[in-house]
Amino acid sequence: MILKKKRLVMVIIGPPGAGKDTQAGFISKKYKLKILYTGDMLRREVERKTKIGRKIQRDLEAGNLVDNSVVNQMLMKEVKKYNGNILIDGFPRNLEQARGFHLVNYVLYLSCTKKEIMKRLLKRAKIEGRKDDDGGIINHRWKVYGKKSKPVIGFYRRKGNLRQVDGNKSITEVRERILDFLEQDELFKSLVR
Numbered sequence: 001m002i003l004k005k006k007r008l009v010m011v012i013i014g015p016p017g018a019g020k021d022t023q024a025g026f027i028s029k030k031y032k033l034k035i036l037y038t039g040d041m042l043r044r045e046v047e048r049k050t051k052i053g054r055k056i057q058r059d060l061e062a063g064n065l066v067d068n069s070v071v072n073q074m075l076m077k078e079v080k081k082y083n084g085n086i087l088i089d090g091f092p093r094n095l096e097q098a099r100g101f102h103l104v105n106y107v108l109y110l111s112c113t114k115k116e117i118m119k120r121l122l123k124r125a126k127i128e129g130r131k132d133d134d135g136g137i138i139n140h141r142w143k144v145y146g147k148k149s150k151p152v153i154g155f156y157r158r159k160g161n162l163r164q165v166d167g168n169k170s171i172t173e174v175r176e177r178i179l180d181f182l183e184q185d186e187l188f189k190s191l192v193r
Helices: 020-031 038-047 051-062 068-080 095-100 114-128 135-159 171-184 186-192
Strands: 009-013 034-037 086-089 106-111 162-166
Touching: 009 020, 009 135, 020 034, 020 086, 020 106, 020 171, 034 038, 034 068, 038 051, 038 068, 038 086, 051 068, 068 086, 068 095, 095 135, 106 135, 106 186, 114 135, 135 162, 162 171, 171 186
Parallel strands: 009 086, 009 106, 034 086, 106 162
Antiparallel strands: none
16 A cells, blocks of 8 residues: 555554553543554454354453454544544554555654563553453463564664553553653654644
8 A cells, every 4th residue: 555645554562461551541542543453453353253253252361363354344434534634553563564554754662671560461451351451361462462562673673663662650650751751753754734
């Protein structure tokens, strides 16, 4: 897909429980970005109980990443529907997805420690009852993140479009850090106009 005009196609990456969904909501509201939550797109497919939805469900419940071709196909379909600035949350999850999706031009990386992630996800499990938030699955997801998702950080860092923010603080502190950073970042300002 070739862009007719330069626009922001931003992703927020980080480990499970880093606050990607939460911070994406704040950023999209402040800068009037169309937000695409890949996790929500996948869960909607599960709810439809399609063949692909059942496969996605098995992957999610086991703490595994969903097949690249499924994610890329669903995401590209959504991106084509909108011509303005976009924030994609929860993508890419691995190097193959990053290499295969050339539209991304700004990356926000929320870095968090495993200790903080465990605390957050166990709390979320109690509140939301998510099956992918028990201790064993959280450990598995952390390992999958380290093996599959961490190389994405280096890929975007080498491209020069990755910006890192410490995600270990409270929601409010992380939000303030992000918004302060974005207000000063020349690449972001040039794309979001």
